[in-house]
Amino acid sequence: MSPPGHDTGLVPLTEAQALVMSRCRRLPSRSVPIDQALGAVLAEPLVAGEAIPSFANTAMDGYAVRFADTLSAPVTLQVVGTQAAGAVPGVEVGPGQAVRIMTGAAMPAGTDAVVMVERTVAGDEGRTVTVQAAAGPGDHIRRPGEDVSPGQLVFAAGTRLEPGHLGMAAGLGCEALQVIPPARVGVLSTGDELIEGSGPLRPGQIRDSNRHSLLAQARLAGCEVVDLGIATDDEQAIAAAVTGAVASCDAVLTSGGVSVGDFDYVKVVLDRLSEGTMRWMQVAVRPAKPFAFGTVGGVPVFGLPGNPVSSMVSFECFARPGLRLMMGHPQPFRPHLRAVADENLARRPDGKVHLVRVIVDWGGDGRLHVRSSGGQESHLLRAMANANGLAVLPDGSGVVAGQDVEVMVLSGADGAC
Ligand code: AMP
Numbered sequence: 001m002s003p004p005g006h007d008t009g010l011v012p013l014t015e016a017q018a019l020v021m022s023r024c025r026r027l028p029s030r031s032v033p034i035d036q037a038l039g040a041v042l043a044e045p046l047v048a049g050e051a052i053p054s055f056a057n058t059a060m061d062g063y064a065v066r067f068a069d070t071l072s073a074p075v076t077l078q079v080v081g082t083q084a085a086g087a088v089p090g091v092e093v094g095p096g097q098a099v100r101i102m103t104g105a106a107m108p109a110g111t112d113a114v115v116m117v118e119r120t121v122a123g124d125e126g127r128t129v130t131v132q133a134a135a136g137p138g139d140h141i142r143r144p145g146e147d148v149s150p151g152q153l154v155f156a157a158g159t160r161l162e163p164g165h166l167g168m169a170a171g172l173g174c175e176a177l178q179v180i181p182p183a184r185v186g187v188l189s190t191g192d193e194l195i196e197g198s199g200p201l202r203p204g205q206i207r208d209s210n211r212h213s214l215l216a217q218a219r220l221a222g223c224e225v226v227d228l229g230i231a232t233d234d235e236q237a238i239a240a241a242v243t244g245a246v247a248s249c250d251a252v253l254t255s256g257g258v259s260v261g262d263f264d265y266v267k268v269v270l271d272r273l274s275e276g277t278m279r280w281m282q283v284a285v286r287p288a289k290p291f292a293f294g295t296v297g298g299v300p301v302f303g304l305p306g307n308p309v310s311s312m313v314s315f316e317c318f319a320r321p322g323l324r325l326m327m328g329h330p331q332p333f334r335p336h337l338r339a340v341a342d343e344n345l346a347r348r349p350d351g352k353v354h355l356v357r358v359i360v361d362w363g364g365d366g367r368l369h370v371r372s373s374g375g376q377e378s379h380l381l382r383a384m385a386n387a388n389g390l391a392v393l394p395d396g397s398g399v400v401a402g403q404d405v406e407v408m409v410l411s412g413a414d415g416a417c
Pocket residue numbers: 189190191193194206207208209210211255256257258259261305306307308
């Protein structure tokens with residue numbers, strides 16, 4: 001028996017998440033040009049086929065010398081050539097000689113150190129140079145293979161590709177990388193009350209906001225999105241939209257029609273199309289309690305609730321981790337960090353985890369701080385829009401100002417993260 005005020009039959013949040021994660025499968029990998037691979041996950045280890053640097057070169061503008069010649073500095077050497085980056089070294093440098101050299105140029109034969117130009121004085125119209133301080137062996141020389149050597153594992157499979165990874169791949173001569181591609185995600189709104197765009201609202205109508213939030217959330221999660229529009233509360237319309245979507249998408253998000261209302265045709269249709277795999281849940285979380293998940297023709301379908309805040313939070317709790325698992329992310333879940341509550345975040349015990357929309361910020365003391373971003377009802381989208389985190393309040397009476405609170409960080413708005 002649930003205590004008074006608690007819903008019966010609630011599915012714990014972690015159990016609903018585990019169900020999603022157990023049914024989502026990693027997408028097959030494919031080769032993509034490096035400049036289209038940002039944010040994707042490497043499907044195969046990147047192994048160096050060559051060394052970087054591939055030849056000994058100078059890290060400084062200056063003079064390539066034989067270090068032994070400089071031990072009695074100050075000492076004047078004869079300049080026997082100039083070596084620019086990209087040029088093939090032409091001279092063999094003998095005792096008492098030096099070559100003027102530019103950053104990135106190959107070390108001339110016979111030299112074993114570079115003296116930076118700031119430590120030298122040129123003389124006799126550039127035909128000599130006085131080295132003012134002794135050089136050590138190897139000074140300012142970039143050794144071959146110092147960054148990577150042939151056969152070395154450069155990046156492991158599972159690495160999320162950031163700008164530096166792509167530069168490194170290019171530096172190794174890779175034009176394409178084998179990655180898990182972005183999931184193609186269709187987003188469908190359902191409801192007779194919904195209209196699109198700026199036209200006049202007839203009584204009872206509202207404008208579809210969920211689809212636009214969800215399309216953007218999916219894009220930020222690294223997905224390629226397909227706008228499936230609005231389906232009316234009509235079995236045929238919903239069935240046609242979902243059937244079309246699963247034929248061309250890796251996952252489908254619907255919003256609306258998953259609660260316990262009377263005209264929830266989404267249920268009828270998804271139950272039929274999913275051949276009974278659809279689980280209709282009341283999750284022990286607030287907002288985002290109603291949630292459905294199953295597969296249609298092997299394609300994961302996330303039935304998100306209709307209330308605008310609930311649909312966004314449900315995306316965060318269930319769809320995003322599932323989609324990121326499909327895209328090979330080793331860490332599909334958002335980071336949960338410790339923060340200080342700057343104000344009371346009160347709640348009442350009801351058997352659910354409450355996810356409170358908060359603004360997360362650095363407090364100037366090196367710690368994260370949170371405060372409510374506004375009204376917490378599930379139709380109040382403005383506070384969700386202004387939030388960059390969800391404070392996680394386990395069942396109980398909440399936290400008081402000054403206490404620690406766990407926060408799921410959604411974005412780095414205001415430089416928080
Ligand atoms: P439902 O789950 O279909 O019963 O919808 C719950 C609430 O969310 C109702 O107030 C709907 O009007 C609202 N709603 C459903 N879909 C959308 C949408 N796409 N955009 C904005 N509000 C919606």
